[in-house]
Amino acid sequence: MKNEIxxxxxxKGIFFSPDAMEMILSNDKPMDFVNTVFSHLAKNAMFVSKQDIMDCIAGDKILFQSEPEVKPHNKFTSDLTIVKGTDxxxxxxxxxxxxDFAQYFRGRFFSLKRLIEKRNDFGKAMSISKAKTMDRTVRICGIIFDTSTTKNGHKMISLEDDTDMxxxxxxxESPIANELFVTDEVIGVEGRLNIKMGAIMAEKIFRPDIPKTHKWELSDSTSKVAFLSDVHVGSTTFLDTQWKKMISWLKENSEEKGINYVVFPGDVVDGIGVFPDQDKELLIADIYDQYAQLAEYLKDIPDHIKMVIHPGNHDAARSAEPQPALNKVFTEKFDSNILMVGNPVYMSIEGRTVMSYHGKSIDDWVAAVQYLTYxxxxxxxxxxxIRRHLAPIYGQRNALAPEKKDYLVMEYVPDIFVSGHVHGAGQLQYNNVRLINASTWQSQTxxxxxxxxxxNPAIMPTVDLGSGKVEMHDFN
Ligand SMILES: [Fe+2]
Structure with missing residues (x-):
């Protein structure tokens, strides 16, 4: 293998240092690995060290996995698994x-650049430093540093990659003039340099996006997954009557209807100290008691149902995203059929890729973009x-933790994408992805x-894992 490499x-005129060679050979699939490295090296690279390879991959573990790799959890059989590297x-x-921040943004840039380069209408991006020397149409990728409008009403974007800005x-008047650009998203641009202006005159914009070819292939699964977001146990506005109605419906119908999974996309309890004077709106003032009460409620959910819980901004987890799973000190009273995971997370449920994200970044989207609303x-x-990113806008209300890789990148194309946070209920299909906002069990605060x-409370969406049919069950 070494000689082959x-x-x-x-x-290709490339020479690997001994430590780079060692790193390549220690990979499970050295040839795939080395080919990926080739495609990410600068055009003029000649002597490549281990550090160069590390820079190429910059926290981007997904460079070496194109399909979701699932990690079986010992509490569950293989029909529900967490996708490796997403929690x-x-x-x-x-x-x-x-x-950490520099590495975080490099990770974001390379992950999303790779998705843009996977588009069959884009190809390989030229580095910005090289594009500055070219007298022809070029394609570049970059992270948006800022956007502005000139005094004549044209749009100007500062775009940055790992080489230059x-x-x-x-x-x-351009057809792309009305496209939405948000700071810190990664885009591809086709255009030509105007030397006098020192700017690329953009002709086309490329996004990582969900491929239009993405399909929901029918399967013979007869199971359904249900979503119960923003339960807010402990709040005076928790909808006890509607919750009980839903539980008795599950007891009666879940087996027959094949509801075998329930995902809770965050804010399972109301929490404490989340907003000023919250104590006046709390029925249960102690955070441990809130989770203990939730554990009691969940005991009523039929035993055949596997449950997955991740935190939201009201839960007892760090507020910066990605959020790790709830600590055991809060969940020790929970039954063993409940799996605690981080926010966001990808799951594979009977072969379907399900992405769950609480949705705190919606605050920033709504604040930044006039036509987006709660x-x-x-x-x-x-x-x-479209941007394959759950929270591109950095430095506003939604805190992001600079992990080595950007967990907020939508690495894989989900079949189902669920979120909560805004207490709405609805569904939409986008390129065959089932988008779901999963209601709440709290009345107006x-x-x-x-x-x-x-x-829009007390609604439980379900998705049929075989047909992809979405149903909204109303318990009002
Ligand atoms: Fe909430």
Whole structure:
């Protein structure tokens, strides 16, 4: 194998240092690994060290896995698994140092650049430093540093890659002038350098996106997965009657209807100290008691149902995303058929890829983009899919922890993408991905009343894992 690699490298004029060679040979699939390294090396690379390879992959573990790799959990049989590398629980390494942030954004850039380069209408991006020297149409990838509007109404974007930064000019009459750009998203640009302006005149924009070819292939599964978001146990506005109605419906119908899985996309309890004067709205003031009460409620859910819980911004987890799973001190009273995972997470359920994310970043999307609203979270989720990122906007209300890899990147194309947070209920299909906003079990809060926001509570969405049919079960 070593000789094979050396001869392929030599044919490309590349020489690996001994430590680089050692790293390549220690990979499970050295040839695949080395080919991926080739495709990410700078064009003029000649002597490649281990560090160069590390820089190429910059926290981007997915470079070496194109299909979700599932990690069986010992509590479960293989019909529900967590996709390896998508749950930060037990993997968090960041200390919040400047270097961590640099590595985090490199990870984001390379992951999303790779998705853009996978598009069959894009090809390989040229580095920005090289594009600055070219007198022809080029394609580049970069992370948006900022956007502005010129005094004549044209759009100007500062785009940055790992080599340099460049201005991208979009004429106000151009068909791409109305596209939405948010800071810190990664885009591909086709255009030509205007030397006088020192800017690329953009002709086309490319997003990582969900491929239009993505299909929901029918399977013979007869199971359904249900979603119960934002239960908010402990709040005075918890909808006890509707919850009990839902539980008795599950007891009567879940087996016959094949509801074998329930996912809780965060805010399972109301928490403490989440907003000023929250104690006035709490029925259970102690956080441990809130989780103990939830454990009691969940005992009523029929035993054949496997449950998955991840935290949201009201839960007792760090607020910065990605959030690790709830600590055992809160969940020791939970039954063993409940799996605790981080937020966000990818699961494989009977062959379907299910991504669950609480949705705190919706706050930033709504604040940054005029036409996005809390009333229509599905539209926000669609924008996330287009950018293949759950929370691109950095430094606003939603805190992001600079982990080695960016867990908020949508590495894989999900079949189902669920979120909560805004207490709405709805579904939408985008390129055959089932987007679901999974309601709440809390009525309108004082805060929501003040902001004239009407939630859509006590609705349980289910998705048929065979046919992909989505149903909304209303317990009001
Ligand atoms: Fe919530």
């Amino acid at each position: 050396l001869s392929v490298a030599a044919s 930060v629980t037990g993997e968090s390494t960041c200390e919040g140092k400047v270097n 460049i201005k991208v000019f979009i004429h106000k 009333e229509d979270p599905l539209r926000v989720m669609k924008e996330m899919c 004082e805060y929501q009343k003040m902001h004239n926001f009407n939630p």
